[in-house]
Amino acid sequence: MTDTATEFPPVPDLAWSADLLSGDARMDDTHEAFVARLAELRATPPEQQLPLYRALIDHTVEHFAQEDRWMVATGFAADNCHASQHQSVLETMRAVDTHFQQGDREIITRMAEALAEWFPQHARTMDAGLALHMQSVGFDSRTETLADPSRVRPATMSGCGSVSCS
Ligand SMILES: [Fe+2]
């Protein structure tokens, strides 16, 4: 622990729990894996973090690509604000990798704390909203198909990749 670490209250551990459920089982499987990887990373000392952190980035690339694909399949424009938030989180995660290699040994720890604060909000708003939207248009996330494709007009929704934020 450094002195600066005592200036702010520590970010509590993030554990998987029912209040993170989005309403879509495949999305929740991905989210549960994300939370488990993040907890493992936060329990790992800095000198051993890089492989786990890179695996978390790879997992997050797939996690976000999956949701971005579902948004497009259910009528959102590709550049909606939910997809944009995914992009900016990934850019930050990659920049942290670079800074770590340049010698900032605490930066992955700080990023992991930031992700533990960010994720519950994102899951409860943008992701839960997307899950609700997918249900409302009859989209099956396991098969990535629409029960009735005529209910979705491609790229007609710009909002936030979900029904509840704009
Ligand atoms: Fe998500």
Ligand SMILES: [Fe+2]
């Ligand atoms: Fe998301």
